[in-house]
Amino acid sequence: MSKIDKFESRFIQYDPAGRVFRVNRDAYTSASVFEEEKKKILYKSWIVLGHESEVANKGDFVTRRVIDKELIFNRDAQGNVNVFFNSCMHRGPAVCKEKSGNTKTFVCPYHGWAFRANGQLVSAGSNEADAGYPPSYFEPGGVSLMRVKNVAQRAGFYFVNFDENAMPLDDFLQDAGKRLDRIASQSAVGFEMIVGVHEYDINANYKLLCENSYDGYHVLQTHATYVDYMGQVLKGSDIDPGVRGVALTFGNGHAAFEMPIRAGRPIAQWLPHWGEAAKKLIEDKRKEVIARLGEEVGANVCDMHSNMVVFPNSIINDQQTILARTIIPLSQNRMRVRAWTVAPKDEHPKLRKIRMENILSFLGPGGFATPDDVSMLEWAQTAYESTDVKWNDFSKGITADEETMRTTANYNDELQMRAYWLQWDKMMAAK
Amino acid sequence: MSDNNLKEQIEELIYREADHADGWELTQWLAMWADGEVLYEVGPLDTPNAESMSHNDILYLLSDNRFRLEQRVIRMGKATAHAEYPVRSRIRHNYSHLRNIKTDGEAITFKVNMVVTRTRRDTEGVAVIPGYVLFKLAQQGGSLKIREKRVFLDLHVLSKPGTMSIII
Numbered sequence: 251m252s253k254i255d256k257f258e259s260r261f262i263q264y265d266p267a268g269r270v271f272r273v274n275r276d277a278y279t280s281a282s283v284f285e286e287e288k289k290k291i292l293y294k295s296w297i298v299l300g301h302e303s304e305v306a307n308k309g310d311f312v313t314r315r316v317i318d319k320e321l322i323f324n325r326d327a328q329g330n331v332n333v334f335f336n337s338c339m340h341r342g343p344a345v346c347k348e349k350s351g352n353t354k355t356f357v358c359p360y361h362g363w364a365f366r367a368n369g370q371l372v373s374a375g376s377n378e379a380d381a382g383y384p385p386s387y388f389e390p391g392g393v394s395l396m397r398v399k400n401v402a403q404r405a406g407f408y409f410v411n412f413d414e415n416a417m418p419l420d421d422f423l424q425d426a427g428k429r430l431d432r433i434a435s436q437s438a439v440g441f442e443m444i445v446g447v448h449e450y451d452i453n454a455n456y457k458l459l460c461e462n463s464y465d466g467y468h469v470l471q472t473h474a475t476y477v478d479y480m481g482q483v484l485k486g487s488d489i490d491p492g493v494r495g496v497a498l499t500f501g502n503g504h505a506a507f508e509m510p511i512r513a514g515r516p517i518a519q520w521l522p523h524w525g526e527a528a529k530k531l532i533e534d535k536r537k538e539v540i541a542r543l544g545e546e547v548g549a550n551v552c553d554m555h556s557n558m559v560v561f562p563n564s565i566i567n568d569q570q571t572i573l574a575r576t577i578i579p580l581s582q583n584r585m586r587v588r589a590w591t592v593a594p595k596d597e598h599p600k601l602r603k604i605r606m607e608n609i610l611s612f613l614g615p616g617g618f619a620t621p622d623d624v625s626m627l628e629w630a631q632t633a634y635e636s637t638d639v640k641w642n643d644f645s646k647g648i649t650a651d652e653e654t655m656r657t658t659a660n661y662n663d664e665l666q667m668r669a670y671w672l673q674w675d676k677m678m679a680a681k
Numbered sequence: 682m683s684d685n686n687l688k689e690q691i692e693e694l695i696y697r698e699a700d701h702a703d704g705w706e707l708t709q710w711l712a713m714w715a716d717g718e719v720l721y722e723v724g725p726l727d728t729p730n731a732e733s734m735s736h737n738d739i740l741y742l743l744s745d746n747r748f749r750l751e752q753r754v755i756r757m758g759k760a761t762a763h764a765e766y767p768v769r770s771r772i773r774h775n776y777s778h779l780r781n782i783k784t785d786g787e788a789i790t791f792k793v794n795m796v797v798t799r800t801r802r803d804t805e806g807v808a809v810i811p812g813y814v815l816f817k818l819a820q821q822g823g824s825l826k827i828r829e830k831r832v833f834l835d836l837h838v839l840s841k842p843g844t845m846s847i848i849i
Contacts, residue, residue, distance in 0.1 A: 349727070446725035446740030450843030453805075474761040479752050586838065591740060603737045607744075610736070616723055616743030616845035618756055621764035624844050 254672070262675045263641070269648045271668050272641040275634040278455035284582035291562050291677045292317050296402070296409040296422045298564035298576050299323055301592055303406065303443045305331055309352040309367060315578055316410055321398065322346050323408065326367035327354065333410055334395040338363050339371065345395065356395070369395040405434035406441060407566070424501030425656060426560050433568045435543055435551055436517045437594035441572070448589040448614045454627035456563050456579040459587065460670065462623050463565045463575065464507045464557045466661035467646060469493055472626055476612065476619045480513060486522045495661035499654055503561030503673025505666035511555045513570055514608060516601035518552035524604055531598050561673055570608035583631050589614065644668055688782060691791060694825050695816065699774035702848035707754045710848060714750065715819040715826035721745040723849055724833040732815060732833055742845060764846035770801040772847050788828065789818040795832070797849060801842055808842065810849065811835045
């Protein structure tokens with residue numbers, strides 16, 4: 251897929267020569283469309299589950315919801331990573347009630363069925379109960395927690411796919427995989443998960459947050475107060491406060507924008523109020539990255555930040571920190587956001603402190619930017635549901651001969667969203 | 682200062698602080714803070730023992746030093762702070778169960794339970810935000826000022842609305 255002729259589908263009006271791209275608001279408001287997209291898109295795509303650092307040691311586990319499935323993500327005694335549905339194979343309750351921990355077995359609270367960390371049933375609760383079942387139940391290949399078949403990782407990010415016939419993760423990711431590799435190349439020794447997750451609900455369709463997260467166009471308007479704040483932060487530095495950059499499409503609906511860092515970052519942009527000691531540490535970090543990756547790639551890793559949407563609902567932002575926002579779509583007009591961050595394992599405490607402070611000023615539900623984004627999304631959703639206006643406009647920057655696969659545009663055009671919606675529309679058109 | 686007298690002074694201060702927050706009297710609210718470095722923060726949700734861990738190590742919902750606190754108040758006063766403009770949340774702080782009052786030189790620390798109700802727009806209903814606060818006060822110029830306000834919420838998820846665009 252590259253250049254596309256004019257077409258009109260159930261959801262999209264695309265007229266490259268007329269330079270118009272519109273999306274039908276039913277895509278955000280219809281309960282039946284939401285059910286349809288679960289089957290055709292959400293259960294057929296690779297969705298970010300978590301990070302390898304969450305299950306670094308044998309026995310480590312986390313429990314988590316992906317789309318509408320409750321899962322256990324763990325590392326077993328053999329060192330293998332597993333993802334199971336969190337339900338006893340006997341009569342159903344979740345076998346793990348804790349959000350995270352370390353265990354050799356998962357025991358159902360109802361009748362005591364116990365499963366090893368590799369999923370295998372070891373006991374039905376007592377010798378008496380065990381005797382009531384065929385011995386094969388307790389042998390390898392016998393009863394086991396039900397495994398999510400498609401589990402794969404790229405650059406430390408673990409994904410799941412609920413489709414029996416899922417394509418390999420790397421094929422799905424296309425060039426988005428290279429972006430994940432590039433983000434992970436900030437550290438030579440790997441990453442650790444920072445304790446504390448921002449979890450919050452938004453009364454809007456999940457696609458609105460995807461659009462918002464790599465929308466360069468809204469920054470100066472929606473985030474006027476944050477731009478003012480950054481003006482104060484950058485006083486006395488020689489960093490250009492202007493916003494500029496590019497939008498990049500990666501294939502299969504994945505896309506990002508990439509901009510020069512302006513808010514400072516441990517890897518690797520120093521701000522004057524961080525002091526001289528931090529300056530030396532950040533300069534050293536920059537040298538290390540460039541020595542390892544070469545001048546061109548290294549400078550990109552150190553000097554640019556990017557916001558990426560891995561189609562259809564995983565957001566990986568490389569901003570003040572590496573921040574993932576995984577979205578649980580709760581209904582057509584409500585989502586739960588789970589925002590978490592990873593940082594280099596060997597980060598100097600001074601740089602870690604800078605990272606943490608930097609996160610808090612911008613990101614998250616108490617930051618200086620996210621509440622305003624959330625308001626925009628909720629106001630949009632409300633208007634979709636309570637007016638007769640049918641179409642959203644994504645025409646900005648469109649050209650008659652536009653390609654939407656693996657191409658580059660101005661950061662504040664809407665190419666990235668057109669690429670998303672073309673993929674979404676294509677998958678919804680499947681029988 | 683007798684214990685009862687101190688307790689009364691503390692109550693007077695936190696009720697005044699709550700009234701300024703609830704009334705969106707941001708300048709007066711900021712003026713209740715001590716000179717010098719301060720700490721205003723909301724701990725991470727659903728994290729055991731969060732109060733014993735620093736915002737330098739784990740991800741708080743928000744954590745302001747003096748600079749960011751002042752910037753927060755400036756931001757909240759603007760028409761471009763969209764989340765609370767043009768109609769601001771109606772909020773009501775309820776502090777109770779004041780305890781663990783300790784004095785250490787010029788510093789006074791205590792713990793107080795908190796329920797904040799928040800009503801925004803006619804479609805969202807009333808959000809009830811329960812939690813507790815660890816305060817640290819400083820004696821400054823003969824009066825008590827706020828040095829730290831650390832809030833820990835009994836919530837798993839921030840919801841209805843999912844943002845913290847008020848003074849909590």
